[in-house]
Amino acid sequence: MTVLDYIEVQNRKIAIDGDGYLVNYDDWNESVANALAERENNGKITDEKLAILKFIRWYYKEYNFFPMLSAVCKNVHKPKTCLQEEFYNPLLAWKLAGLPHPEEPLISLLEAGQSPG
Amino acid sequence: MAKLPKPEELSKIDYTPPKTSWMDTPVVFKEGMFCHGSKPKSLELVGFPNPRDWRPADADWKLPENWKQILLEGIAERLEKYRSFRLFMDICVRCGACADKCHFFIGTGDPKNMPVLRAELIRSVYRKEFTLAGKIFGKMAGARELTIDVLKEWWYYFFQCTECRRCSVFCPYGIDQAEITIIGRELLNLLGLNIEWIAGPVSNCYMKGNHLGLEPHTIVGNLEYMLDDIETVTGKRIKPTFNRKGAEILFVTPSGDLFADPGTYTCMGYLMLFEELGLDYTWSTYASEGGNFGFFTSNEMAKRLNSKIYAEAKRLGVKWILGGECGHMWRVLSQYMDTWNGPADFLEVPKSPITGTVFENAKSMKMVHVAEFTADLIKNNKLKLDPKRNDHLKVTWHDSCNVARGMGMLEEPRYVLKNVVNNFVEMPEDTIREKTFCCGSGTGLNASEDMDLRMKGGFPRANAVKFVHEHYGVNMLANVCAIDRATLPPLMDYWVPGVKVAGLHELVANALVMTGEKERTTDLRGEPLPGIEQKEEKA
Numbered sequence: 001m002t003v004l005d006y007i008e009v010q011n012r013k014i015a016i017d018g019d020g021y022l023v024n025y026d027d028w029n030e031s032v033a034n035a036l037a038e039r040e041n042n043g044k045i046t047d048e049k050l051a052i053l054k055f056i057r058w059y060y061k062e063y064n065f066f067p068m069l070s071a072v073c074k075n076v077h078k079p080k081t082c083l084q085e086e087f088y089n090p091l092l093a094w095k096l097a098g099l100p101h102p103e104e105p106l107i108s109l110l111e112a113g114q115s116p117g
Numbered sequence: 118m119a120k121l122p123k124p125e126e127l128s129k130i131d132y133t134p135p136k137t138s139w140m141d142t143p144v145v146f147k148e149g150m151f152c153h154g155s156k157p158k159s160l161e162l163v164g165f166p167n168p169r170d171w172r173p174a175d176a177d178w179k180l181p182e183n184w185k186q187i188l189l190e191g192i193a194e195r196l197e198k199y200r201s202f203r204l205f206m207d208i209c210v211r212c213g214a215c216a217d218k219c220h221f222f223i224g225t226g227d228p229k230n231m232p233v234l235r236a237e238l239i240r241s242v243y244r245k246e247f248t249l250a251g252k253i254f255g256k257m258a259g260a261r262e263l264t265i266d267v268l269k270e271w272w273y274y275f276f277q278c279t280e281c282r283r284c285s286v287f288c289p290y291g292i293d294q295a296e297i298t299i300i301g302r303e304l305l306n307l308l309g310l311n312i313e314w315i316a317g318p319v320s321n322c323y324m325k326g327n328h329l330g331l332e333p334h335t336i337v338g339n340l341e342y343m344l345d346d347i348e349t350v351t352g353k354r355i356k357p358t359f360n361r362k363g364a365e366i367l368f369v370t371p372s373g374d375l376f377a378d379p380g381t382y383t384c385m386g387y388l389m390l391f392e393e394l395g396l397d398y399t400w401s402t403y404a405s406e407g408g409n410f411g412f413f414t415s416n417e418m419a420k421r422l423n424s425k426i427y428a429e430a431k432r433l434g435v436k437w438i439l440g441g442e443c444g445h446m447w448r449v450l451s452q453y454m455d456t457w458n459g460p461a462d463f464l465e466v467p468k469s470p471i472t473g474t475v476f477e478n479a480k481s482m483k484m485v486h487v488a489e490f491t492a493d494l495i496k497n498n499k500l501k502l503d504p505k506r507n508d509h510l511k512v513t514w515h516d517s518c519n520v521a522r523g524m525g526m527l528e529e530p531r532y533v534l535k536n537v538v539n540n541f542v543e544m545p546e547d548t549i550r551e552k553t554f555c556c557g558s559g560t561g562l563n564a565s566e567d568m569d570l571r572m573k574g575g576f577p578r579a580n581a582v583k584f585v586h587e588h589y590g591v592n593m594l595a596n597v598c599a600i601d602r603a604t605l606p607p608l609m610d611y612w613v614p615g616v617k618v619a620g621l622h623e624l625v626a627n628a629l630v631m632t633g634e635k636e637r638t639t640d641l642r643g644e645p646l647p648g649i650e651q652k653e654e655k656a
Contacts, residue, residue, distance in 0.1 A: 063335040068376055071342045080643070104153060104564075105317040105329070112565035112607065115373030115380065116318040116328035117408035117443060117600035 009035045021101040028057065028098030036096050042087065045096070049086050051076040056097040066094060066110060121149070121568045124612060128576065132226040139234060140241070140261055144270040146174050149569030151276060152562065155311035162320040163418065167309025173272065178265075180308055185263055189246055191304045192239075196247065202300050205292045206243045209236060215284035215294070220555050221277050224573035232284035232294045235274050239301055242267065272310055275301040277570060279562060280413075281518035281555035298560075303415045311414060314564035318410040322422050326405040327372035333359075333402035339375050340400070343385045350643075352635030355392045357400055360433065364399035365470060367430050370441025371408040371599035374620070380602045382641045383442055383620025387487065390622060393631045394471050394494070398439065404429035407446040408599060412453075413561040419449060420457040426450075427458050430483075437467035438484040442620050444517035444598030445559065447486055451524050455482045472497040486520075488597050488621060492529040495536045501630040506637065507538040508647040510593040512624070513585050514543065515578070515605065516553035517598035527551075530597050530621055537628040542589045548581035558604035571604065572611050579612035586613050594618050 004023065006013045009031050015023035020039055022028060033045045033053055045053070055075050059067040067075075069090055073082035087093040091110040094102060108114040121127075135142045157168035169179045181187065196203045215232040217223065222230040229235060237259070244251030244260035251260030261267065280295035288294075305311070318328035325332060331339070337359060348354050358364065370387065374380035391398055404425045411418035430438050440450060455461070464483035467476040474493045476485050494500050514534060520526045527550050535541055548554050557575030585591040594605055594616055605618040627640045638649050 063338055064332055065330070065335050068339055068342055068381065070346075070378065070381075071339075103317055103321075103330070104156065104313040105321065108314060108563075108565040109329070109377065112568075113377055113603065114563045114565060114607075115377045115599070115603050116314070116410055116561065116563075117371045117373055117445060117598065117603070 007032075007035050007039070017101050019101060021095055022098040023100070025057075025061075025098060025100065032098060033096050036098070040092060040095065042092060042096065048076070048078065048082075049096075052078075052082065052086060052093060053097040056093060057099070060097070060099050066090065066106065121572065121611070124572075127569070127572055130224065130226045134228045139228060139237070140256065143266055144229075144273050146269075146273060147569070148174075149567060151273060151570070152312035152314050152564045152567050155309065155313045155316035159313060159316035159320040160309055160311065163323050163421075165309060165311065165316070165414070165418075166307055169309065171309075178269075178308075178310065184268075184308055187307050188263060188268070188304055191307045192243065192246070195300055195303070196243075199296070199300065201293065201296050205236070205297055206240055206247075208290050209233065209240070209292055210290070211237075212289065214287045214289060215292075218284045218287050219278075220281070220283070220557055220577045221279075221570075221574045224557070224576040225277075225570075229270070229274050230277060232278075232288075235278060236292070236294060236297045238267070238271055238274060239297065239304075268308075271301055272305055275305065276312060276562065277574075279518070279555045279557065279559035279574065281559060282522055283518070283552065283555065286522065286551050299412075299416075302413060306414045306418075312561065312564070315410050315413045315561035318561070319414060319418060319422065322406050322410065326403050326425065327375075328406055328408060328410055329372045329376055331372060331375060331405065333405075336375060336400075336402050336405055339381075340384075340388070343381060343388065346641070346643075347385055347389060350637060350639055350641060351389070351631055353392070353631060353633065355388055357388060357391070358398075359400045359402055361399035362433050364397055364433060365436050366396065366398040367404070367433055367435040367438045368398050368400055368441065369404055369407045369426055369438060371443045371446055372406045373408070373599040373603055374441065375405075377603060379606070379617070379619055379623065379642075380599055382623040383602065385641050386620065386622030386624075386626035387441060389626040389629060389631065390491065393500075393629060397470065399433065399435070401429045401433070407440055407443050407450075409446060409449045410561050412445060412449050416453075419453065423449060423454055424458045426454065426484075427461050430461065431463050436465045437479075438464070439467075439490060440484055440486050442487060442597040442599065442622060444519040444600055446599070447526070448519035448523045450484055451482060454484070469493055471499050486526065486529075486597075488526060488530045488533060491622070491625060492532045495533060502537055502628045503630050504537050504539050504628050506627050506640065506646050507624055508540070509640075509644070510538060510624070511540040511542060511589060511591045512538050512593045512595050512619075513582065513591045514541070514549070515556070515582075515594050515596040515601060516549055517596050517601050518553060518555050518559065520597055521553050522551050526597075533621055533625060534595060537624050542585050542591055544581040544585050548577065554578040554581060556598075556601050556604040556608060558608075559600050563600060563604045568607075572608065575604070575608040576612065578605075579608050582609065582616055583613045586616055592616055595621055595624060597621050
């Protein structure tokens with residue numbers, strides 16, 4: 001997971017880790033998000049997706065966590081299932097938002113909705 | 118997440134035992150049946166032994182050279198310390214009454230998931246090293262050497278037991294398999310053989326106060342978000358307090374309910390109920406975890422994580438503690454907390470400020486479960502309830518192992534439920550109350566990489582739900598356990614699509630008529646209440 005890889009975006013070399021997570025939070029912009037989405041076969045970053053990703057980034061910076069899933073959708077004025085519809089699962093949204101490799105419990109939480117009791 | 122076989126495939130269970138005897142049948146690690154190994158960072162943070170990168174499927178587990186000595190000394194120490202352990206090592210007569218009672222055996226057909234055989238994995242080593250007969254007669258006396266393969270077998274099968282204790286109900290000697298698994302996991306912990314889905318939350322809890330690793334402002338932020346939703350549903354703005362000194366009651370609940378649905382709806386339920394009562398209570402962002410994943414590593418770690426609850430109650434100067442809906446949390450609190458970190462002589466015997474009921478059962482521990490608290494409110498006619506608001510639901514009750522079988526809380530939640538819903542159906546009697554079937558993912562096994570194991574282990578529970586779903590149209594599985602609220606939704610989606618999962622207090626809050634509230638048009642999930650859609654159409 002520590003293996004570094006690079007993606008080329010607008011003549012910049014952007015570092016990602018072995019699992020495809022962005023290494024530096026501040027490297028992110030819409031083009032980088034598109035490049036990450038392409039790697040994950042998630043199609044183009046539409047305006048809807050972009051609004052979600054921006055909210056997730058803001059929340060992460062502020063709260064050091066992923067926002068409650070329904071809060072994400074409420075904030076971008078979308079139905080409660082918007083994350084699943086746009087990104088398959090919230091973990092992919094985390095990745096495309098350019099957040100660093102999450103800890104394992106967070107992976108289960110975002111990938112399968114599993115929280116420890 | 119690994120691809121899961123279809124239900125039709127997973128339900129083909131082969132109960133034919135292997136041709137070789139159990140001691141000669143080596144353990145095979147099957148993908149989807151075990152969790153990821155612990156990360157060094159998680160172990161280092163709490164000072165657990167042998168932090169290193171390792172993978173359970175690898176041949177080399179990177180153990181210390183004297184691993185065998187560490188384990189044997191560990192067993193010797195625990196035989197001295199826990200009389201129950203020594204007793205359970207000695208008294209089994211292998212009658213087999215437990216054999217087909219385990220959900221993991223029923224779901225996998227693997228004989229080593231028979232509780233008797235799971236215990237035998239460790240008992241055989243006990244006999245070899247600690248009994249005269251085993252030392253002299255070896256295999257003939259059911260004894261065997263502790264080898265790396267035996268150790269791997271321990272690991273594989275002690276993380277295929279959820280300490281639910283269903284087998285113990287049927288054991289004529291009352292052998293508590295959970296205690297054997299607890300000791301088995303403690304021994305594995307001595308070598309750093311934890312799973313990350315347990316070790317991660319433990320280190321989070323140690324650092325930040327809760328399993329999820331939510332920081333204080335994030336806890337407040339998440340609750341604020343729920344308050345917005347409550348306002349949308351009821352028109353009322355609730356203002357709970359945090360870390361407030363001098364409050365009468367400290368409220369502690371599992372952190373899972375602060376993030377993930379459907380636990381968040383249960384959490385909204387608490388907020389609404391306490392508001393309506395005008396309860397003088399406070400949340401804590403320090404003692405922000407009721408659950409205790411430390412309990413799935415070692416008693417010592419569980420004690421360390423638990424200590425903050427009494428400490429916070431003392432710091433805030435509250436009179437007593439109220440606990441949210443949880444399963445293993447309740448067993449840890451009721452059966453261990455007082456001994457580990459008490460006596461809590463700075464607290465008072467809990468007395469409901471609303472009904473005046475003194476909870477004599479909590480005289481020593483000074484903590485009350487919210488289901489008992491609410492049952493008492495209803496019994497004393499202190500809540501105005503409109504169960505019709507839950508008429509879109511046909512509800513059945515899942516007894517969570519630790520609360521029901523472990524702590525005997527069988528009637529209180531049922532009493533509450535029957536007062537807040539009109540449609541309640543029990544599952545078949547061999548699958549409820551003391552004989553309840555586990556969700557299949559308790560004791561920290563609810564990761565995302567062991568879904569095969571979880572769906573197999575949860576099969577008997579799901580099967581009973583399927584029965585009431587097909588015969589009575591049940592569409593809601595209610596419970597009082599945060600792990601259940603996380604584990605049962607994927608179990609239902611897999612085996613019984615169409616059945617949702619709710620905590621008890623979500624249903625309470627749906628039915629609760631609050632002073633000054635606006636006319637409710639939706640339930641807490643934002644779904645239209647029964648009759649509302651028709652009304653709108655007519656208008």
